[in-house]
Amino acid sequence: MASKLNQLRSKAAQASQFVTKHGCAYYKELLENNKKYIVDPPTVEKCQELSKQLFYTRLASIPGRYEAFWKELDGVKHIWRNRKELKVEDAGIAALFGLELYAWFCVGEIVGRGFTFTGYYV
Structure with a gap:
């Protein structure tokens, strides 16, 4: 059990060293590649506004998803009715x-x- 704990500690130390060396570069590259999605200035008010936009956009998409669900269900019913031809x-x-x-x-x-x-x- 102690040997497994030592192995786990060494793996955690290796992962920590890797993140320390490469984490900052990865973070900067990630931000640079996704610059078009970043809102400037990054304020709390803007984050709250975006959160509300996401919530209400998702809420507005429910009727479309509801219709798609019933269309899929009708398709399954049709297949079930015609299962002899399957x-x-x-x-x-x-x-x-x-x-x-x-x-x-x-x-x-x-x-x-x-x-x-x-x-x-x-």
């Missing part, structure tokens, strides 16, 4: 998609539990 390839793709979703949820659960299969730390 090709094997389409059914296979749908099955693989469902299997992939299930696998991602299982992997997510395992990762969330700290890579344990039982959920208990031994």
Whole structure:
């Protein structure tokens, strides 16, 4: 256990040194590349205004997303009604998609539990 702690400390020290050497240059390059998104002057009032704009823009997009959801649902209903005409390839793709979703949820659960299969730390 102590050797793993020492390894972790050395890796953390290496990461810290890397960030110390390259972090400032990365920060400056990032700001330079995204200069068009920076609002001048950067005041608290401007940040609050932008925050409100984002919130109300998202709020205004709800009806469009709502309509798109119902259009997608109608498409699924249409496919379900005409399932007798469904090709094997389409059914296979749908099955693989469902299997992939299930696998991602299982992997997510395992990762969330700290890579344990039982959920208990031994």
